[in-house]
Amino acid sequence: MKKLRVAIIGCGRISEVYRYVFKQLSDRVEVAYAVDKVIEKAEDFAKDFEGCEALRDYKQCLDKNIDVIHIATPHHLHASMAIDAMRSKINVLTEKPIAISLEEADEMIRVAKEENVKFGVIFQTRYVKGCMDIKELIEQGKLGKIVAARSYLSWHRPDSYYLESDWKGTWDKEGGGVLIDQAIHSLDRVLWLVGSDIDWVEGHVDNRLHKIVEVEDVADALVRFKNGCDYHLYATNCYSYDSPIQIEIVGEKGKVGLKQDLAWVEIKGEEPYEIRDGYDGLTVGPNYWGCSHITQMKDFYDSVEKNTPIFIDGKEGRKALELIRAIYKSSKEKTRVHFPFQD
Template sequence: MPINVAIIGCAKIAHLHAKAILQIPDLNFKAVWSRTPESAQKFVDEYGVKAYSSIQEMIKAENIQMAVVCTAHPYHADPAIEAMEAGANVLIEKPLASTLQDCDRIIEVAARTGRKTGVISQRRWYQPIVRMKKAIDEGKIGTPALGTIQMLGWRDRSYFEGDAWRGSWKMEGGGVLVNQSPHQLDLLQWMMGDIDEVFGYWSNINHPYIEVEDTAVAIIRFKNGGLGNILVSNSQKPGIYGKVHIHGSNGATVGSQPEGGAMFIAGKTTIAEAPKLDLWTVPGEENQLEEWNKADSDEFHSVDAMTWYFRQQLEDFKDAIINDRQPLVTAEEGRKTVELFTAIYRSQRDGKPVKFPLLPEYDREDMDGRLL
């Protein structure tokens, strides 16, 4: 079943989606929309698609069934809603939105229109992550009891000056929590389960020329009784790594390093190192780490890693449309990531732990403590 696809927002990350779409049979890349005509024209020239100044017109004229939203974080909701109301299913770049208000608007319209919605979290398809999740689901570590994520990277001044929206609360929605950490925040909750309470802090350590945070820490209590901690930062030069470790009630641990070395920057760098397992103490499987890492590295180096994992998620979303099922990463799953970083902002603002679930704060205009 051929599916017509459009991209909404023609920023740097959109090019990776375009290349991945073109690799998938039965996905027909038809059109783009952008607030910036010059950006849209680059897609017309490179991919031979049509550019539109109206999302609704584009969806109707090209019979678009799948729209991939790649606008800046605070501007995901309005175009996604417009696309759904015009008849398209939408796959939205991470995070789902920068506020819970916008998340709930997207989810409400999806429910009302019956459209599929998904959120990009392509690291769920990394083979080391797949192995971790499978081991947890099969009970090999008992109950997940302690989850930790670390993301220690670097962003320099040229990165923030490269796009006008970066480094601003209103234009980017946040710093390392909103932009660089959603993948890790998603993986932590996917493996550990729902959250009961969060206490967190954020800071700007060494980027005085931006408004947003470059570092954040948090302690988590999960509903299953497990605990967790978060350490994410853009203040380590050069970038070091990103890690996800899950420790179980039987004493076994599974852990991976999805990112190593300099962190990926869309339109500027490639993925520096293959993702790998770096901890595995499941009884009887301790000696398989080297074999698995070799197999996973061989796969990583046999494909175009820049687009392969996007392709896996796009394939999943395509199949969800064709077979009328939910995609692996739904809008509701994406909201959990926004809820977590929102809790960290609110915790610093209020100086106390934040209980879940969180509701939007319609009576405040401080963006959960981001606008001081």
């Protein structure tokens, strides 16, 4: 089988995961280009892949017979880079969030359709085995009617986390704080597991500890789904360490949840049990990155090669951003925000 020629734009912190995955999938992909405005970072990435060229400007690789471009850059660059790549007939898989505005996200989705290319958004935590199994239980009706959900994220981000970056902690480049950068994975999983459109949201964000930045470091909200489920979310970067993320879905017949990537199931009349992810080969980066980038990337490559639908496409990737933007609006205007929402 002919290998897919891939390029990565952005050779920062998260690129270590891509370095690892590309090595694991060397039978499927040829890493042709590594791009970063800091050329030394691109060169460091490229050295691990024979024939890989390091570039400062991503536009230099757009006409080079590339099959897939991976975008791992600051949030505000996702839209312009993805659109340029798709206009060049290149399939795109971008890190979350899809963009920092719904207008940008909608344009990305439109261009993907217009150019007939594959466009996906990284939300690797959906691919955790426990999360997949929980979704199947819900769809089978094992929990009955879903009545409530919650997600709690209590992490630690010191001031140095923001001081070491020229884009973290800014509205115009990061697009927000703890919601759009850390808690977005929790939101995405709850939205997918509940499987209903949102009716309305009331939320509040604030900056209580990180006064050196302009974005929120704490957020809470109540989300009412059209199926009647109430989703309670809380997120903060003001805790003493990165505590495991807690997600719970409650139905009339039982409840299920995730503690980081460990799933648990309690269905009435049945013995409670846990579901552990069977893949533990990923050892790079913080443990909250999980081990499922490789699963999502393989799935995306399958879709490219077989011309099948993308599981987490632009429309799916947009959902978490829509909720986050609505929470920001609700907090700013101190009002309930109804869906569908467009800022």
